[in-house]
Amino acid sequence: xxxxxxxxxxxxxxxxxxxxxxxxxxxxxxxxxxxxxxxxxxxxxxxxxxxxxxxxxxxxxxxxxxxxxxxxxxxxxxxxxxxxxxxxxxxxxxxxxxxxxxxxxxxxxxxxxxxxxxxxxxxxxxxxxxxxxxxxxxxxxxxxxxxxxxxxxxxxxxxxxxxxxxxxxxxxxxxxxxxxxxxxxxxxxxxxxxxxxxxxxxxxxxxxxxxxxxxxxxxxxxxxxxxxxxxxxxxxxxxxxxxxxxxxxxxxxxxxxxxxxxxxxxxxxxxxxxxxxxxxxxxxxxxxxxxxxxxxxxxxxxxxxxxxxxxxxxxxxxxxxxxxxxxxxxxx
Ligand SMILES: *[C@@H]1O[C@H](CO)[C@@H](O)[C@H](O)[C@H]1NC(C)=O
Numbered sequence: 001x002x003x004x005x006x007x008x009x010x011x012x013x014x015x016x017x018x019x020x021x022x023x024x025x026x027x028x029x030x031x032x033x034x035x036x037x038x039x040x041x042x043x044x045x046x047x048x049x050x051x052x053x054x055x056x057x058x059x060x061x062x063x064x065x066x067x068x069x070x071x072x073x074x075x076x077x078x079x080x081x082x083x084x085x086x087x088x089x090x091x092x093x094x095x096x097x098x099x100x101x102x103x104x105x106x107x108x109x110x111x112x113x114x115x116x117x118x119x120x121x122x123x124x125x126x127x128x129x130x131x132x133x134x135x136x137x138x139x140x141x142x143x144x145x146x147x148x149x150x151x152x153x154x155x156x157x158x159x160x161x162x163x164x165x166x167x168x169x170x171x172x173x174x175x176x177x178x179x180x181x182x183x184x185x186x187x188x189x190x191x192x193x194x195x196x197x198x199x200x201x202x203x204x205x206x207x208x209x210x211x212x213x214x215x216x217x218x219x220x221x222x223x224x225x226x227x228x229x230x231x232x233x234x235x236x237x238x239x240x241x242x243x244x245x246x247x248x249x250x251x252x253x254x255x256x257x258x259x260x261x262x263x264x265x266x267x268x269x270x271x272x273x274x275x276x277x278x279x280x281x282x283x284x285x286x287x288x289x290x291x292x293x294x295x296x297x298x299x300x301x302x303x304x305x306x307x308x309x310x311x312x313x314x315x316x317x318x319x320x321x322x323x324x325x326x327x328x329x330x331x332x
Contacts, residue, residue, distance in 0.1 A: 015307055019220055026097060030229055034129055036096060047101040052077075055114045059154055060101070063146045067126060069139050072100045074113035074120035075156050084156070085163040085324050087112060087197070088144060089122045090179070092170030092303075094202070094230035095136055100124035104306055108169070111308060115317045116324065119159040121147065125175070129233035133245055140166075140179040141186075148191040163328050165195040169305055170274075171230070173201025177264075177281075178245060184258040195327040196264040197320065199305050200272055201281065204231060205247040206240055209276035219271045220301040227273070249284025263291035263330075265323045267316055269300030295319050 011019075029041040050058040055078050063069040076084070089112070091098050091105035098105055100122040113120040125139035147161070166176040166183070180196050204227060216224045231241050242250050266282050268275045275296075285292045297304070297312045304312050 012309070015309070019303075023221065027226070029097070030226075034229075034233060036127075036129065036233075041097065045098060046103045047099070048103050048106045049101075053110075056110050058106075058110070061152065061154075063143055067135075067139070068124070069126075069142065070100070070124050071143055072106070072109070072122045072124070073154070074109050074122070075159075076113045076117040076119070078114070079117045080156075080158060083158050083160040083163075085116070085118045085165060085328060086147075086159050086161060087116070087118045087120045087165045087167050088140075088147075088179075089120055090125065090136075090140060090166075090168030090172030090175040091122060092168065092172045092199075092202075093127075094226070095128045095133075095171045095174075095234040096230055097127070099127075107308075108305060111313075111317075112167075112320075116321060118165075118324070119156055128230075132236060133234050136175060137178050137182065140175050141182045144179070144183055144188070144191055144193075145186070148188045161190045162192045162194075163324075163331065164191050164193045165197055165324065165327075166193055167197035167199070168201070169199040170302070171202045171234075173198035173266075174203060174245070177201065177248065180262065181257065184261050192331070193262050194331045195262050195323065197323070198264060198266040198278070198281075199316070200267060200269060200274060200302055201278055202227070202230070202274060203246060203248060203277040203281050204241045204274075205250055205277065205280075206242045209280070211276040212273045215271065215273045219273060221303045222273050224273065248281055249287070253284075257285075257288045257290060261288075261290055263293070263323075263327055265293040265295065265319070267305070267319075268294065268296045269302060269304055269312075270296065270298035271300060272302040274302060293323060 025044045029037045050060050057075045057077050059073050109120045109122045123140050123143045125136040166180050168176040176196050183193050242252050244253050268278050282292045282294050300312045
């Protein structure tokens with residue numbers, strides 16, 4: 001955090017303190033030689049065990065022990081009779097940090113499950129730089145195949161696999177897009193992906209955008225030094241940010257979005273350095289003839305969705321309900 005930051009909104013001091021500590025921890029865990037201090041991170045990245053609460057029940061489901069691939073399943077306990085959409089969720093953290101049971105992302109998935117309501121599947125994908133691209137995407141895709149082919153014990157009967165949404169925040173938003181591309185090339189027997197939800201998704205390019213230049217070192221959570229570090233840790237060694245996984249509709253783009261590529265909703269924040277990259281992504285989808293809904297919260301910083309006390313969180317939930325409802329109706 002920097003001294004004269006044009007802070008996005010009047011944030012409570014407790015929230016500011018939390019963000020200050022989080023930023024410090026992540027910056028300390030990222031080493032200048034491109035590795036991550038995992039033992040240090042482990043001390044601060046608190047985890048939540050699966051449990052049954054009044055309004056939501058969580059369980060962990062193992063997919064492949066050889067690569068520690070599993071997901072946490074969130075089942076709302078109050079809406080048991082109506083069919084519920086299924087949200088396959090990829091947590092944020094620059095492809096480098098956190099897991100499906102990290103407190104921060106566990107809480108987000110619980111809120112989504114209860115408030116939408118929806119059955120949420122949070123994928124514990126492999127992290128960079130120990131496992132670079134495309135490991136995380138393979139994990140995401142394999143979880144969908146697993147859900148499609150196995151008769152899961154404990155999977156709620158009201159989960160409607162005909163209405164699956166791929167969702168994620170930040171790096172997870174990037175994953176949602178790319179896993180949707182992979183899913184579009186596959187024949188599933190039960191799963192039908194009908195929407196993509198990108199919450200401040202992580203895209204980039206070699207060329208800096210206006211928001212990157214204007215907001216670098218002036219806003220919360222992200223700076224160019226940090227995003228460059230994440231891409232370097234994630235991409236194959238020697239690659240640059242025009243790799244099509246980063247710059248989806250850039251000069252080396254190979255994304256052929258199939259006929260069935262679903263509708264996308266993208267949430268953006270006015271104080272997020274990634275905002276203009278997200279706009280460019282939306283424009284690329286539009287040019288490809290796809291349905292895109294852009295939602296911008298002018299005061300929001302990167303990561304606002306971690307804080308349910310902010311009004312933008314409630315706005316996001318309402319917007320998501322609307323999107324899910326519309327896509328569900330279109331695929332009846
Ligand atoms: C990076 O730095 C850490 C801590 O100084 C060290 O333990 C590790 O071996 C280094 N890794 C590489 C690949 O240079």
